[in-house]
Amino acid sequence: MSSDIVVIGGGMAGARLARQLPGATVIGEETHAPYNRVLLAEVLAGRYGPEVAALPSAEVRRGVRVVRIDRADRVVQCDDGSVVPYSTLVLATGSNPVLPPLRGLPARELPDGVHPFRTMDDCLALDAAVREGTRAVVIGGGLLGVSAARALAARGARVVLAQQGERLMERQLDPAASALLRDHIEALGVEVHTECRVRGLHSDNGGAVRAVELADGYELAAEIVVLACGVRPRVGLAQAAGLDVRRGIVVDDQLRTSDPHIRAVGDCAEHNGTVYGLAGPALEQADVLAALLKDAPATDTPTGTPSEAPGTGTGTARPGTAAGAAPQPGPPEARPPASDDIGTGTGISTGTGTAPRYTGTRALTRLTLTGHGHGHSPLDLATFGETTPLPGDDVVRLTDATRGAYRKVVVRGDRLIGGILLGDLGAVGELARTWEGDEPLPSSPLSHLLGGS
Incomplete structure (x- = not known):
């Protein structure tokens, strides 16, 4: 067939x-x-x-x-x-990448210097445009925007990250984890603005972008603008x-x-x-x-x-999928992702004499921010499930300011329903498997949280 x-x-x-x-x-x-x-x-x-x-x-x-x-x-x-x-x-x-409704941003053809960041062509165009000291503005502080800002900073660009929301990666991270992420991004030389709405773009007489205008009228000089506003x-x-x-x-x-x-x-x-x-x-x-x-x-x-x-998402966890901080040898498809969301479950349900079914994926978001230059170390983070507790949920947090590590799990009854780990992912494999398998937690959720240390 x-x-x-x-x-x-x-x-x-x-x-x-x-x-x-x-x-x-x-x-x-x-x-x-x-x-x-x-x-x-x-x-x-x-x-x-x-x-x-x-x-x-x-x-x-x-x-x-x-x-x-x-x-x-x-x-x-x-x-x-x-x-x-x-x-x-x-x-x-x-x-397709979402193009925000900005003044000076035509619907069909982007001005010179304005780039989405979704495809290999987008990546190669940015690669050709960026130089040491290039002024770059990234619009959007989600997973893609943070990844793009870090990558441009690694190339020596002078990067400003403009996020309309209250914090970076607000869909995945709580305020404490987002604050640690912001500290790491700023340590790489990225200037971060949150609660910052972009109103428009300004181009020079040749049609190339020269500035990003904010809602309060302030202008950010820009030779490159990256649109990371979702898909x-x-x-x-x-x-x-x-x-x-x-x-x-x-x-x-x-x-x-x-x-x-x-x-x-x-x-x-x-x-x-x-x-x-x-x-x-x-x-x-x-x-x-x-x-x-x-x-x-x-x-x-x-x-x-x-x-x-409804799909039930009952696939078993793939051992090792969520673990590992850096890409390993082997085909790229098999390597742990540097930045993206990955599924911890197979999403496949089968029974004797029945066809396979897709029952949904419980996705674990994973991002590695690689350090560059003297004194900058990589930062790993992972989030999964429901990270905002409901009334009656138990929340266990561990913050290690010295190591820049943060862990949080949300427990409902005897089940793990979500978690955030930043800086130290030693427990992420076990936590992800417990969450994916909907297994009862041991009597002490705190010891379970600390199991990877």
């Missing part, structure tokens, strides 16, 4: 499928061979060359964009004029084809869309009301779908529209 499978998207999920389904046709817009986007910040920082981010070889038609899906004839039409038939179509179209699922093809789309392309536990001949995986897919936008879930979804398509048609009989049955 692989010869009848067409995959739209040559990113991490599409490449994963291609390696498991020989003969499938994978169509990708990018001209680069598939790569691990988790490593882009390390490439920009100069720690790795672009070749290190390359994924194991996969057959992809590069530089080709699909412009239309014809569901009646089961073909896709491409911008090079080709028409590709399919029996099963997989949408792995990924996501949005790419669902245009699916919408035009009449598929069920909410925030993402709606899929069931077998990754089926509202058309039983079309599946979706990765950043563009919405499963059980969740759009992950993370590398780990994308790879897990690709693995489930590959297993399903290999088994087809015997165990993969289309049943129509996606079911609304």
